[in-house]
Every structure is written in C-alpha cells, then in structure tokens.
Amino acid sequence: MRIAVLISGSGSNLQAIIDAVASKDLKHVEIVAVIADRNCYGLERALDAELPTWFVERSETLSSEIDEICENEKVDLIVLAGFLSILNEEFCTKWDKKIINLHPSLLPKYGGMGMYGAKVHKAVLANNEKESGATVHYVSSGVDEGEIILQESFEIPAEADLDWLQQKISEVEKPLLLKAIRKLADKSI
Ligand code: GRF
Secondary structure, eight states: OEEEEEESSOOHHHHHHHHHHHTTSSOSOEEEEEEESSOOHHHHHHHHTTOOEEEOOSSTTHHHHHHHHHHHTTOSEEEESSOOSOOOHHHHHHTTTSEEEEESSOTTTTOSTTOOTHHHHHHHHHTTOSEEEEEEEEOOSSTTOSOEEEEEEEEOOTTOOHHHHHHHHHHHHHHHHHHHHHHHHHHHO
8 A cells, every 4th residue: 555644743653654664564555655744853754764755835736736746656545644734625525535634632522623733632631631542534624524443542640731641642643543554554455
C-alpha cells in the first residue's frame, strides 16, 4: 500500500510510521509522499529519512495540489498525522475512505473546527473529564466527523495537568495510528 503522510508539526507520528516501515513492523506499506503545509520539524524528519517530500502553501489551491501529488504518486491511502489545514469537500469526496486522520480525543467529543493540539487537552481538563484518548477516523468533509476506525482510551488521574495529558496522548496515539494503517494495509492485499 502506497501512503502519503500529511504533516504540519513536529512529525513524531510520521517518525513512528517511518520507524515501523523500516523495522517491518508495518508490512506492505511504502511512504511515497510526505506533504507539509508549513515549515515544520516533521519536514526535517522526512528529509532525513530521504522520503519524497513536498511543501504546499496554505492557499485556495492546497487541496488540488495535494490531489495532484497523490495522483502522480499513485497513493492508496492518505494519512493526516498532525495536519492542520482543512481539505476541501471535492478532495474528501474524491478520496472517500482513503484518507485517515489522527485526533487527540475520544471523538465525537472535542472534535470539530478549531479543536486541535493543546486546545483539545485544555478543554478536556477544564471539563474535569475522567477519561480521554485518541481516535483514528476516516476523513469526510465535516471536520472530525468521519467514521471511526479505532479508539484508545485511558483514565485521567485527578492530579493530571496539561503536560501529563499531552505526554499520555503522545504515547497512546502512535501504536493506535500504526494499528489502523496495518489494518487497512492488510485489507488491501
Ligand atoms: C498529535 O497529537 C495528533 O493527534 C494531532 O496532532 C499531533 C501531531 O503531533 N492531530 P506530531 O506532529 O505527529 O508530533
């Protein structure tokens, strides 16, 4: 399965995929494109791993540029790993069930426009939630609304703060993302 990984941030999830492909923990998966919508540390990780890498401007044409790259590289699955731009409806419809996203909450809770990164964790803590987790879901044109593929939850101890929650999500989400990619790769062979 040929995958494109879309990033906007530190790329620690991209790194988890790179490592899993290298160690054959993820079989039948090839990263054929890494696409970033801003200058971010994830780009360095992609270049260090000598992966084909693109930078796309955050503009009106972002979705069509990504579409063109994915078409040219014959991509089977598009993985949004901390990608912050919104892909347009035409793109989401065309690539229906071929785009997955990793979200740092138990969707449908704490999803939707503007809910990303620390904002999610702050809202979870402000509401004194007793549990949180990570979700991998298909991407549809409604932000964070596509069908859920996998979720992993954990309890939040009373003394938990933002650092704790960020760290915990970071630990939980990587194996979850790899598991989802593995599941789809196995289906495709
Ligand atoms: C992750 O927490 C992911 O759940 C969210 O954005 C963060 C990206 O982290 N969508 P990284 O860039 O992979 O380190």
